[in-house]
Amino acid sequence: MATTLTPPSTSFEPTAPATSARHRLERRGSRLAASVRSESIKLTTVRAPRAILALTILVGGAASFMVAHFVDEPDISVATVFGFSAVFTTVFAAVGGILAYTTEAEHHTAHQTFAAEPRRVIVIAAKVITTAGYAALLGLAGLAAGAVGAALGGVEAGDTSTILPAMIGWATGFAVLSGILGLGVGLIARHSAAAISGLLVWWFVVENLISAFAPERVVRFMPFFAGRGMLDIADEGERIAFDRPATTLIFAAYAIAALTIGALATARTDP
Amino acid sequence: MITVENLTKTYGTRRAVDNLSFDVQPGRVTGFVGPNGSGKSTTMRMMVGLTRPDDGHVHYNGTAYHQLDRPVATIGAALDASAHPGRTARNHLRTMCAASGLARSRADEVLHEVGIGSVADQRVGGFSLGMRQRLALAGALLGEPETLLLDEPANGLDPDGIRWLRSFLRSYAEQGGAVLVSSHLISELALFADDLVVIGAGRLLTAAPVQEIVDTADHSVLVETPQRNELIVLLGQHGISVGESGTRLTIAGASRSDIAQLALNHQIRLDELVDHRASLEDLLVDLTNDAAEFTSA
Numbered sequence: 027m028a029t030t031l032t033p034p035s036t037s038f039e040p041t042a043p044a045t046s047a048r049h050r051l052e053r054r055g056s057r058l059a060a061s062v063r064s065e066s067i068k069l070t071t072v073r074a075p076r077a078i079l080a081l082t083i084l085v086g087g088a089a090s091f092m093v094a095h096f097v098d099e100p101d102i103s104v105a106t107v108f109g110f111s112a113v114f115t116t117v118f119a120a121v122g123g124i125l126a127y128t129t130e131a132e133h134h135t136a137h138q139t140f141a142a143e144p145r146r147v148i149v150i151a152a153k154v155i156t157t158a159g160y161a162a163l164l165g166l167a168g169l170a171a172g173a174v175g176a177a178l179g180g181v182e183a184g185d186t187s188t189i190l191p192a193m194i195g196w197a198t199g200f201a202v203l204s205g206i207l208g209l210g211v212g213l214i215a216r217h218s219a220a221a222i223s224g225l226l227v228w229w230f231v232v233e234n235l236i237s238a239f240a241p242e243r244v245v246r247f248m249p250f251f252a253g254r255g256m257l258d259i260a261d262e263g264e265r266i267a268f269d270r271p272a273t274t275l276i277f278a279a280y281a282i283a284a285l286t287i288g289a290l291a292t293a294r295t296d297p
Numbered sequence: 298m299i300t301v302e303n304l305t306k307t308y309g310t311r312r313a314v315d316n317l318s319f320d321v322q323p324g325r326v327t328g329f330v331g332p333n334g335s336g337k338s339t340t341m342r343m344m345v346g347l348t349r350p351d352d353g354h355v356h357y358n359g360t361a362y363h364q365l366d367r368p369v370a371t372i373g374a375a376l377d378a379s380a381h382p383g384r385t386a387r388n389h390l391r392t393m394c395a396a397s398g399l400a401r402s403r404a405d406e407v408l409h410e411v412g413i414g415s416v417a418d419q420r421v422g423g424f425s426l427g428m429r430q431r432l433a434l435a436g437a438l439l440g441e442p443e444t445l446l447l448d449e450p451a452n453g454l455d456p457d458g459i460r461w462l463r464s465f466l467r468s469y470a471e472q473g474g475a476v477l478v479s480s481h482l483i484s485e486l487a488l489f490a491d492d493l494v495v496i497g498a499g500r501l502l503t504a505a506p507v508q509e510i511v512d513t514a515d516h517s518v519l520v521e522t523p524q525r526n527e528l529i530v531l532l533g534q535h536g537i538s539v540g541e542s543g544t545r546l547t548i549a550g551a552s553r554s555d556i557a558q559l560a561l562n563h564q565i566r567l568d569e570l571v572d573h574r575a576s577l578e579d580l581l582v583d584l585t586n587d588a589a590e591f592t593s594a
Contacts, residue, residue: 053366056398064396071388072381134379135389137347138436141374142396144346144363296348 054148061143061152065126069156074125079167082118086111086168087175094179103184104176105193111172112165112197112257116204117229119161123208124221126157127288131216136297150289153209161205165198193257196270200256200277207249207281213288252276298322299344299372299444299475303353306339306499313339315499316353321477321492323443326470328490328507329479332585336499337479338376341448344477345374357444369397369440376448378429382422386413386432389421393436407435412461426453434462444475451485463489483578497585507577514575518553520546521569528565535559545569 069075094107130136143149177183208225215221229250237245245251246268255273268276299321306314314336321327331337342348344355346362354361357371365371380389390404408414411431416424421432430453437445445466451459467489470476477494480486486493493510495502503510521544522528529539532548537556540547548556553572560567575583 060396060398064392067388067392067395068381068384071385071392072383074383129381133381134377135381137376137379138393139396140347141345141376142369142393144365144368294349296342 054145057143057145057148058151061148062155064139064142065152065156069126069160072129074129075122075160078118078122078125079164082115082164082168083171085114085118087171087178089114090172090175091179092175094176094181101184103182104173105184105186105189107176107179107181108169108172108190109193109197109257109259111168111175112193112200113254113259115165115168115197116201116253117226118168119164119201119205120208120211120225120229121222122160122164123157123205123210124212124215124225125218126153126160126209127212127292128216128218128221131297132218134297140297146293147289150213150285150292154206154285157205157209158202161201162198164205165201166194168201169194169197196256196258196274199274200253203274203277203281204253207277207284210281210284210286210288213292214284246273247276249277249280252280298358299477300356300359301340301344301353302356304340304343304350304355305352306336306343306348306350313499314343314350317496317499317501318353319494319501319504321444321475321494323475324470324473325491326466326476326478326489327492327494328483328486329477329494329496330481330483330486330581330585331479331496331502333481335496335585337496338448339499340496341374341376341446341477341479344446345372345376347376367397367440369393369399369442371440371442372444372446373437373440373442374446375430375433375437375450376446378426378433378453380421380429380432383420385418385420386424386435387417389432390435390439393439397440399439403439404435407438408432410438411435427455427458430454431458443473445469445477447476447478449479449481451480451482459485483581484576487577493581495581495584502584510580511574511577514577514580515549517573518548518551518556519569519571519573520548520556520567522546522560522565522567524565527563528560531559531563531565532556547573 090107090111093110094102094104127136130139139149140146208221211221211225212218215224233248233250236248237251246255252268252273255268256270256277258270301320302318304314304317305312317336317340329337329341339348343350344362345368357365362368362372380386384392386408387404390407391401394401394403405414405417408417411434413428413431413435416428421429424432430450434447434450437447451462454462466476466478470491478486478490487507490507492504492506494504519542520528525546528546532539532551537551538549540549553570557567557570
């Protein structure tokens with residue numbers, strides 16, 4: 027039963043809905059751009075992303091320094107060592123991706139985000155774009171720190187013309203995909219501690235345990251084993267991963283699957 | 298105008314909102330009242346698309362919320378006083394400005410409008426609940442919306458803040474805006490609401506102007522007299538029913554002046570003669586009592 031109360035006059039003009047298909051498309055584009063701007067401000071106005079960037083530089087630099095300084099091999103150089111930093115960088119990129127949504131869920135700011143932009147797919151697309159950009163920044167910063175760390179470790183520059191650009195591309199790609207995987211896990215879990223600990227336990231404990239017992243044909247399809255294959259830094263005797271394009275596809279499939287499940291969960295449930 | 302039609306939401310076996318329908322008119326402050334757990338917050342969340350209704354819909358001037366071209370220009374919602382504790386008030390609002398395509402300067406304008414401009418650069422983690430409430434209201438005002446939707450906005454405000462909120466919402470409505478404000482403080486709402494929507498156990502109990510609800514209250518006259526028995530007999534002779542309430546008599550069906558005249562004619566002394574009408578709070582408590590999920594022992 028609808029009860030109508032006394033109608034007074036109003037000075038406000040009603041907002042007309044979008045009409046033409048072209049206008050709707052333009053509106054979606056500008057809504058996405060607006061959401062990306064909003065997500066960028068979120069990223070740059072709290073401490074956690076800056077702390078993660080600082081840790082990436084510190085740990086990446088230290089890892090490369092240790093390898094360069096303590097590993098005694100004849101062909102070791104900055105070009106071959108700086109990529110070791112990417113192993114750690116991708117962990118931080120995944121954590122950054124997780125926090126992109128879990129902090130919103132935990133502090134209930136997702137209410138304001140989805141009230142301002144009710145089309146949740148646009149918000150998630152904006153988070154994917156900003157997370158990918160942030161993860162790429164982490165990847166590049168980690169590699170730069172790795173190069174500096176390796177140089178400080180006392181090794182020669184090495185072949186910088188071929189190895190260096192390839193490693194920058196693959197390692198940055200690994201970081202970006204890790205960030206997107208982290209975002210997907212964050213959208214599913216909605217809780218920072220649960221998502222981060224779950225991801226790290228899988229990455230560093232479960233996969234290693236499975237690797238120790240399962241056959242190669244199974245191990246090479248494990249997400250982070252495949253992801254590390256993108257860096258191509260395993261010793262000759264340990265090379266059981268597919269080539270770089272194949273491992274990229276495997277890891278990307280996991281990242282897209284996590285993101286799709288997370289996006290569906292976010293679209294269908296209350297924030 | 299907001300039109301809520303047949304809104305229904307069930308969580309498991311519990312029906313949180315049950316076929317709820319009401320309208321909110323522009324130029325009016327509409328109080329949304331109900332006991333704890335009656336479905337007020339769930340209804341408001343459904344009104345801004347945060348919760349998906351099982352059935353029914355909400356329209357803003359005929360358009361569903363998710364189809365609005367610029368939602369913030371149509372409806373400003375403050376459903377809770379939440380913000381990232383590590384972000385400053387200004388940056389919190391700037392994220393909202395950016396998401397809605399508004400100029401960054403709006404953040405400072407609304408912060409001053411709600412009286413917390415001086416703490417714009419402080420982190421929200423250090424804010425009191427009252428300051429957070431003002432920040433939430435600032436967020437709702439960003440798009441200069443035609444409708445405000447506020448869930449318990451007076452929580453945590455000091456008396457001065459409550460008075461300010463009251464006059465702010467009244468002035469907003471007088472300029473033509475529609476305001477839907479939920480509260481469990483009925484006496485507070487009665488001071489500034491034009492209309493009330495009362496729900497219990499997710500169902501609509503009544504929706505009407507405040508005065509109309511007040512007028513439905515039983516009217517009686519309270520009398521204190523040393524000649525109690527004589528007055529009871531006298532009123533009985535005139536067909537007027539009399540009840541007892543402590544040392545007073547409760548008389549229904551006669552006006553104060555009629556009773557005074559009768560007593561004067563028969564030389565009966567009256568020490569007290571007052572009109573009594575149940576308060577809005579009493580009325581609504583009676584109304585929602587059967588539907589209250591959580592009640593005092």
